[in-house]
Amino acid sequence: MSNVKLQRVQTRNDDERDKQHEDFRLGTQPSQCNYRTTSFLNSSLDTSITATMAARATYNFTKTWLTDPSTYPIIAIMTVALTGASFTMMRYSTQHPDVHFDKDRRQDFFTYQPGEGEHWRAHRFTLANGKRNPINQSQLFDPMFERPENHHIHR
DSSP states (O other): OHHHHHHHHHHSOHHHHHHHHHHHHHTSOGGGOSSOOSOTTSSHHHHHHHHHHHHHHHOOHIIIIISOGGGHHHHHHHHHHHHHHHHHHHHHHHHOTTOOOSHHHHSOTTOOOHHHHHHHHHHHHHHHTSSOOTTTTSGGGHHHHHSGGGTTOOO
16 A cells, blocks of 8 residues: 555656645645654653653763762772872883883883982882881891992881
């Protein structure tokens, strides 16, 4: 039956076809079409779906994350993690002795300068001995305590 209607529409002239499309668009001749001519927004189900879609469209970062106090710990943790990661990335990429941005040193991958390595590792022994414990008080670390840069650390 739909094939018959298609053939009939194709044989009509342009004026009749335009009028039929206009009537179908306005919904003035529901008997001539098999489609629902009511508006999409008329039923209550369609209205609730549209309202839900409109509400979702208005959500943004501020409404979603900053208005609910239960999300504050998540935001704080993400901020601290991002700050720490950024600091570490910048520190390693700008100060690590094995990273070479200089054109002169970039050509030789095996460039080693003891002063840079000592400066890079200088804080580690101090941080490791901040509080006395059985590990850092072991006699295995005696050579580390004898180094001149570690004389300020007392057992």
